[in-house]
Amino acid sequence: xxxxxxxxxxxxxxxxxxxxxxxxxxxxxxxxxxxxxxxxxxxxxxxxxxxxxxxxxxxxxxxxxxxxxxxxxxxxxxxxxxxxxxxxxxxxxxxxxxxxxxxxxxxxxxxxxxxxxxxxxxxxxxxxxxxxxxxxxxxxxxxxxxxxxxxxxxxxxxxxxxxxxxxxxxxxxxxxxxxxxxxxxxxxxxxxxxxxxxxxxxxxxxxxxxxxxxxxxxxxxxxxxxxxxxxxxxxxxxxxxxxxxxxxxxxxxxxxxxxxxxxxxxxxxxxxxxxxxxxxxxxxxxxxxxxxxxxxxxxxxxxxxxxxxxxxxxxxxxxxxxxxxxxxxxxxxxxxxxxxxxxxxxxxxxxxxxxxxxxxxxxxxxxxxxxxxxxxxxxxxxxxxxxxxxxxxxxxxxxxxxxxxxxxxxxxxxxxxxxxxxxxxxxxxxxxxxxxxxxxxxxxxxxxxxxx
Numbered sequence: 001x002x003x004x005x006x007x008x009x010x011x012x013x014x015x016x017x018x019x020x021x022x023x024x025x026x027x028x029x030x031x032x033x034x035x036x037x038x039x040x041x042x043x044x045x046x047x048x049x050x051x052x053x054x055x056x057x058x059x060x061x062x063x064x065x066x067x068x069x070x071x072x073x074x075x076x077x078x079x080x081x082x083x084x085x086x087x088x089x090x091x092x093x094x095x096x097x098x099x100x101x102x103x104x105x106x107x108x109x110x111x112x113x114x115x116x117x118x119x120x121x122x123x124x125x126x127x128x129x130x131x132x133x134x135x136x137x138x139x140x141x142x143x144x145x146x147x148x149x150x151x152x153x154x155x156x157x158x159x160x161x162x163x164x165x166x167x168x169x170x171x172x173x174x175x176x177x178x179x180x181x182x183x184x185x186x187x188x189x190x191x192x193x194x195x196x197x198x199x200x201x202x203x204x205x206x207x208x209x210x211x212x213x214x215x216x217x218x219x220x221x222x223x224x225x226x227x228x229x230x231x232x233x234x235x236x237x238x239x240x241x242x243x244x245x246x247x248x249x250x251x252x253x254x255x256x257x258x259x260x261x262x263x264x265x266x267x268x269x270x271x272x273x274x275x276x277x278x279x280x281x282x283x284x285x286x287x288x289x290x291x292x293x294x295x296x297x298x299x300x301x302x303x304x305x306x307x308x309x310x311x312x313x314x315x316x317x318x319x320x321x322x323x324x325x326x327x328x329x330x331x332x333x334x335x336x337x338x339x340x341x342x343x344x345x346x347x348x349x350x351x352x353x354x355x356x357x358x359x360x361x362x363x364x365x366x367x368x369x370x371x372x373x374x375x376x377x378x379x380x381x382x383x384x385x386x387x388x389x390x391x392x393x394x395x396x397x398x399x400x401x402x403x404x405x406x407x408x409x410x411x412x413x414x415x416x417x418x419x420x421x422x423x424x425x426x427x428x429x430x431x432x433x434x435x436x437x438x439x440x441x442x443x444x445x446x447x448x449x450x451x452x
Contacts, residue, residue: 040364040384074352081107105133139189183216188256197267359386368411389452396442
């Protein structure tokens with residue numbers, strides 16, 4: 001595609017092209033430090049990773065309210081499945097109104113591959129499809145496939161055969177073959193070693209399914225930022241949850257694809273996990289104890305940033321709006337049951353508004369910035385918009401209290417620098433002229449240094 005063609009694309013066309021054209025890729029190379037500076041990530045590559053779970057127009061949700069919420073939040077994708085009986089026409093209407101795209105899955109207990117593919121074809125025809133997804137948490141819901149029950153505490157062979165058949169059906173479909181398949185979630189709970197800890201079972205793995213069995217193009221995790229084995233608030237809460245190695249303290253990539261958390265079947269090495277294509281289809285936190293609405297808002301901003309910086313292609317927050325058809329503490333949502341906004345919604349709106357970019361650029365430039373004596377709880381991500389403006393996002397993860405005073409050296413004198421705090425507003429909190437460094441106080445949320 002030529003530069004002129006890309007420049008003429010509307011915002012919605014760009015969103016559609018992004019969803020359909022780069023679905024099989026990891027994010028553009030994340031910021032790399034080198035002799036000439038750090039290479040920026042295209043801002044839209046980060047923004048396209050932002051998603052949420054939603055029933056759209058079912059389970060008490062209303063299509064018109066979902067449209068309004070997606071527009072306000074600036075989300076680029078939603079995770080949905082056929083088991084909630086959401087009309088595909090509603091998904092396409094939502095896409096037409098907002099540009100948002102969808103991952104489309106079997107979800108909890110679903111086994112109807114033909115039905116899934118039929119809906120996915122309609123979404124693909126509308127340029128509204130990102131990927132197809134396998135079963136949701138068969139450890140909790142189980143499946144019955146080809147008259148054989150599996151998952152939960154039974155053999156997982158039916159789960160494995162279903163995922164194998166889903167993958168083959170997608171790749172043999174004339175319309176859908178180009179779209180990636182995301183694996184099941186919570187494969188680390190497999191009772192018997194059916195090999196779901198692999199995207200493709202390697203030779204000599206010793207699994208119950210044959211070597212070479214293909215399950216997915218992307219690993220799929222529900223690495224919630226809190227976990228019963230790691231309760232409470234911690235510094236680097238989201239950074240640790242996003243860790244692809246055994247250092248992760250929640251139900252993360254390692255426990256599902258490195259060494260399964262339930263029976264400890266071996267999967268990928270830690271070195272291989274670092275580059276394994278991966279997505280998160282659920283993460284979030286409910287309001288309880290030290291998790292206030294404002295803390296939740298900071299966690300949600302931080303988790304999007306930490307996940308992307310650590311190599312997750314897509315991150316989905318559970319939930320767009322609180323569930324009203326389930327018991328228990330249903331306070332995960334950006335929106336309350338009456339669609340009033342929580343601080344998490346306002347803060348995400350501010351972040352996506354500050355970083356919004358309707359243009360397009362293939363590759364980011366470089367900026368020779370540094371953060372001397374960078375604290376372990378301070379992280380950074382360099383983004384760039386199509387007009388050349390850099391957005392250096394610096395976020396803190398001091399969730400146990402306190403803050404850090406840091407200096408960001410910009411490498412050269414910059415005529416104009418603006419500092420934004422998405423937990424405050426969409427307007428700059430500071431505007432500086434002719435400066436080569438910026439002093440910041442960083443606590444538990446991001447600030448954005450705009451250099452243009």
